[in-house]
Amino acid sequence: MSRFMPLVILLISVVAAGVLWLSGPFDSQASNPLTENQTQEVASETPQKQEEQIQQDTPAGAQESTQKSTAYPIAVTPKTSYDFGVLPRFTQAQHIFEIHNDGTAPLELKQGPSSCSCTLLGLDTSKVMPGETAEIKLEWTLKFKEGPFSQSAVIYTNDPERKEIEFVVQGLTETRLGLSETEVVFSSLYPGDSPTKEVLLYSRTLKSLGEVSQNIKAEIPGFNVTLHEASAEDLKEVEGRCGYIIKVEVPSELDSGDHVGQIQFTAHPEELANEENAEMRTPTVTLNIDLRVKDPGAKFFSPLIDGWGRIKLGEVSSEKGSELLKINFRVDQGSTPWKVTKINKHPEFLEVKVVPLDQEHGMFQLQIQVPPGTPEGNYYGQTIGRIALESDHPYIPRVPSGKRIGIALEFHVK
Template identity: 30%
Template sequence: MRLWITLGIATLVGLGAGIVTAVTQVNLYPWKGALHHIGEDSPALPEIPEGRFSPRVAVDKQLYDFGVMDASATGSHDFVFTNVGTGPLKLKELDTSCSCTVSQITAETIPPGQSATVTVQWTGKGVNGHFRHTATIGTNDPDRPRVVLTVQGRLTGVTKMDPERLVFSRVSAGDDAVGRVRVYGFQTTEKKLQLVGYELDDPEESDRYEVTWEEMPLEEVKKGEPDASCGYLVTVRVKSGLPSGRFHRTIQLKTNLEEAKSIVIPVEGKVDSEVSIVGPGWYDEAGILTLGTVRGRKGTKRTLLIVVGGPHRHDVEFTLVKVFPDLLKVELGPTREASDGSVTMTPVVISVPPGTKPANYLGPSEDKMGKILIETSHPRVSRVKILVRVAVRR
């Protein structure tokens, strides 16, 4: 009987001592962790260390705004991770959005009180506009198992032009026409945009165009493009004397920047004139005569008429100055007056002689077509241009 009493007393004493010890441990070392559900699809995180030592992560900033950047460039930023806890902090890349990558984690395990950098890299992929992408870093901090880093800003080209093309709706053959575009520079590099020269795509007509520019005040620049660092007002003067009909030219502005060596200004318009061209196969809007595909052994012939109205119609003379390629044969016929006397008409006979060798001048660009230039004595229209689309087969 005494044995059972002794065992009971010992059990009660042991149970009491255990309870006291447990309460003391909880008061001295309370558990500050958090419960996290880990499913089959959850990312694998570094293990949480056992014991009472716990890591704590602190990041200098989770959002980095880079401001303005060239849309085709690549940027990077170092995020600083610091372990403010009492146990080793582990880092691991979990996920990134399509335009961001984690290029480097300087230390995957950070001792208490120390720091490491996570380098996030991004690229604009040539798309202008607002940019916002993320990279997610996993940690063994029980309170912050995932840290989302965000990069944002605005992507733009090195330069921007407004408007994107210069259109002259109607140009009088006897008058100059003036158009203007604004060119903005975005200082995504150390160099500031400077315009240093220009070229016209057709040197033969370079004397018909005059291009000048002046730097705009910064206040005016910011009104048009708040993120631009500079801007130029470019003036294009189309001089009188252009051939009648549609014209399409390209002006290349030369710059001092390696990443944008030239800025292209498309120029187009229509010249109204007292001198015009009519005839089969002639497309006045484009200034093109289409002969099409011709059999070399047979050849072909087409006649156009240069029609002149106005007070100078009886005084105008024409001189053939250029024919390209040599397979085209061109003759100017005698000028005659219309029956009502309102206009004069001068025939232009264009032919591909029989026996011509195969060739292709169907275009589509002007430099891949035939070209005929005719000078005139008209005081307002000094030149007539005829583009020819033709191919010769066997």
């Protein structure tokens, strides 16, 4: 036998085995461990069954880790603010707020900052289990004199959506005695004006103000202040229970300039007479009065007039005369219209006219011209030209006002 014979026999055996394997039918079931029915059964499983199967196949430690990563607290607050309405000053008040945990993990609470007059008395617990509720108590002393107040406190939480929660208490400090306006202003009065204004003196808590005394701190000569009882309609706007209307009258004889007055009103209600330290708690308010009386006159608006009230025409042709000068001015006429009754002029040949521009607002135009054919002459020094306007207005009888002789014109005709 040839020495290569065993190798040939081995090769023939391998080839024959390969032919037999290739010639056999492909058995899909043999290659797939699931039958057709089993495949349909797996495909028809709901996500819930699949999740249960996964949980069964997941080790216990891994399940616990997954639950921890999805659990978190949810802080729910039915209310974060409370309105107490009207409270007396120096009242010590408190209110309780609630925080509910709607989450799946403990809700941790920590006290945060609070406003100056508000104290967070504390939490009944620093950890709120799922489904449970914690109480938060706020307390403060009402120190505000009157009007609205608002105090707040902050709670920090481990809720990822609400890291901090602010609780607010608010309301109104009672007004035992108040004024609808603490300052009465009369601006830009004219001499002879005598306007009046009314201010409401009221209380939101007292049944009656009793006798109201006045103490003048700063006096305005001739000023008159009277009181008469306010009606329910008068008090409605300020939510008052009782009060008086203060009528302030400005005297017509006031000199021009600024005037300041101050009056203190003190109520003496019977219901406070028996209170401890009644004198210290007697309600008092102060009304300030500010007014300005104008020094009326006229103001000219023209670059032709210098600081001395002069118009320098210079040389004027006797044959042609001068150009028509137009000078605008405004009169502080007040409620009485200002009208020209007479024009004083020197020399007499000057042509002068006053044209109303906006009479309602006291705007006028002064027109001046040296007419053609004027004789030669010099108008300087003692013979300087001048113009003054007279009126029957009660406090602006002359324009220009004051001691000036009028508008001066320097010129010579040649």
